Amino acid sequence: MAESLTTHQSAGERSRQTILETAARLATVEGLDGLTIGKLAEAVGMSKSGLYAHFKSKEDLQLATIAMAREIFDREVTDPGQSAAPGATRVLALCDAFLAHVEDGVYPGGCFFVAAAAEMNARPGEIRDHIAQFVAEWLGAIATAVEQARELGEIEPQVEPGQLAFEINALLSAANLAYPLFGDPTVLHVARKAIAERLDTPADEATRGPIS
Amino acid sequence: MAESLTTHQSAGERSRQTILETAARLATVEGLDGLTIGKLAEAVGMSKSGLYAHFKSKEDLQLATIAMAREIFDREVTDPGQSAAPGATRVLALCDAFLAHVEDGVYPGGCFFVAAAAEMNARPGEIRDHIAQFVAEWLGAIATAVEQARELGEIEPQVEPGQLAFEINALLSAANLAYPLFGDPTVLHVARKAIAERLDTPADEATRGPIS
DNA sequence: GGATAGTACGACCGATCGTGCTAATTTGTC
DNA sequence: GACAAATTAGCACGATCGGTCGTACTATCC
Numbered sequence: 001m002a003e004s005l006t007t008h009q010s011a012g013e014r015s016r017q018t019i020l021e022t023a024a025r026l027a028t029v030e031g032l033d034g035l036t037i038g039k040l041a042e043a044v045g046m047s048k049s050g051l052y053a054h055f056k057s058k059e060d061l062q063l064a065t066i067a068m069a070r071e072i073f074d075r076e077v078t079d080p081g082q083s084a085a086p087g088a089t090r091v092l093a094l095c096d097a098f099l100a101h102v103e104d105g106v107y108p109g110g111c112f113f114v115a116a117a118a119e120m121n122a123r124p125g126e127i128r129d130h131i132a133q134f135v136a137e138w139l140g141a142i143a144t145a146v147e148q149a150r151e152l153g154e155i156e157p158q159v160e161p162g163q164l165a166f167e168i169n170a171l172l173s174a175a176n177l178a179y180p181l182f183g184d185p186t187v188l189h190v191a192r193k194a195i196a197e198r199l200d201t202p203a204d205e206a207t208r209g210p211i212s
Numbered sequence: 213m214a215e216s217l218t219t220h221q222s223a224g225e226r227s228r229q230t231i232l233e234t235a236a237r238l239a240t241v242e243g244l245d246g247l248t249i250g251k252l253a254e255a256v257g258m259s260k261s262g263l264y265a266h267f268k269s270k271e272d273l274q275l276a277t278i279a280m281a282r283e284i285f286d287r288e289v290t291d292p293g294q295s296a297a298p299g300a301t302r303v304l305a306l307c308d309a310f311l312a313h314v315e316d317g318v319y320p321g322g323c324f325f326v327a328a329a330a331e332m333n334a335r336p337g338e339i340r341d342h343i344a345q346f347v348a349e350w351l352g353a354i355a356t357a358v359e360q361a362r363e364l365g366e367i368e369p370q371v372e373p374g375q376l377a378f379e380i381n382a383l384l385s386a387a388n389l390a391y392p393l394f395g396d397p398t399v400l401h402v403a404r405k406a407i408a409e410r411l412d413t414p415a416d417e418a419t420r421g422p423i424s
Numbered sequence: 425g426g427a428t429a430g431t432a433c434g435a436c437c438g439a440t441c442g443t444g445c446t447a448a449t450t451t452g453t454c
Numbered sequence: 455g456a457c458a459a460a461t462t463a464g465c466a467c468g469a470t471c472g473g474t475c476g477t478a479c480t481a482t483c484c
Contacts, residue, residue: 174378
């Protein structure tokens with residue numbers, strides 16, 4: 001009956017996790033700074049001081065929230081995407097996982113890191129550094145997948161992986177931003193179509209059929 | 213000497229304008245919501261209540277700030293871009309005006325509306341509606357310029373203006389976001405190059421205006 | 425059974441939030 | 455220069471902010 005081996009997490013660890021998951025979700029709407037201890041406590045059904053006992057400061061809470069958001073993003077986007085076959089397939093899998101993550105609405109305000117990056121991009125400090133670090137790694141993951149596609153001969157050899165990764169991330173971020181703003185899921189398809197075209201070799205354009 | 217037409221504004225109107233220009237600038241860093249009356253009053257050198265006398269509520273101040281930001285954007289980006297010759301030239305002029313606007317650093321946090329859209333995209337209300345309205349108009353301006361380029365035969369006829377406008381805006385927004393985040397002006401060139409390629413125009417770096 | 429550590433609570437702090445009210449001051453008009 | 459209007463400051467309010475404190479409950483370990 002002592003399942004403590006597998007269920008190692010204590011009660012405090014469980015509530016800490018609940019707090020951070022709620023914080024990540026709320027932060028996509030209220031912002032990392034607009035998210036207050038009081039509102040977060042109310043959302044998780046705890047007292048302000050009871051919640052705050054888990055963190056040293058608000059910045060500590062924000063950094064922990066970023067770490068949690070990173071775990072969620074890896075679990076929902078990066079990992080499924082990376083499990084696809086290398087090459088253009090994997091690039092598209094990463095994009096589709098991202099767009100599905102946005103459309104699912106696990107975060108009401110779209111991708112946590114797009115919102116966080118837009119909010120903190122002009123506020124120097126540890127928080128911005130962590131966000132920039134994550135964005136850089138995400139761009140790197142796309143660039144690596146692009147480079148593999150190039151090595152496999154699926155895209156033209158003169159394509160610069162960093163350049164294309166920037167473009168792909170721009171399209172994903174714009175879709176993520178426009179989807180809640182206009183409430184129109186069409187933008188997700190628009191972004192998907194743009195990325196798919198970018199992964200097609202322009203030489204094939206003549207033989208390619210009309211896009212519905 | 214002093215044109216009575218232009219010097220018509222009263223002292224109150226002048227400070228109101230100063231307030232709103234400062235508010236637009238601060239909002240790109242603090243956010244439209246994070247910007248507080250107290251900090252804004254200190255930034256313009258007024259008392260809190262003296263400043264507040266110009267507005268009915270904070271939401272009124274935010275809406276007025278959006279209107280001011282729209283004026284500034286039109287003056288600095290839209291108008292210069294539209295004054296270029298129709299076609300691909302005008303599309304690129306709009307993009308270059310936007311990128312120059314970002315690089316100039318008139319706003320420390322980059323384009324006001326990218327920041328505002330990211331902040332408010334999941335918060336229904338009048339403020340979000342105004343921002344969405346502006347973004348839609350901006351996308352429409354790009355799409356119109358793209359369509360003219362298509363009619364002039366400068367880009368392939370099967371290009372959908374709305375689709376390409378979305379892509380162009382995505383690249384501009386991503387550059388605007390990454391520039392302060394990484395502090396690297398290279399992203400502006402990356403976006404410019406991607407847009408130029410999309411317009412089938414060789415990125416003739418030599419003849420281009422200075423983007424750092 | 426008593427001591428200990430983990431966890432959450434309510435009460436409270438000084439500061440600041442948005443927002444009114446009134447008084448003082450500046451400005452424009454005659 | 456006087457007067458009315460426009461503009462700004464002073465002051466105070468209730469609410470909420472991040473943060474601290476002491477306390478109580480609950481397991482676990484000796």
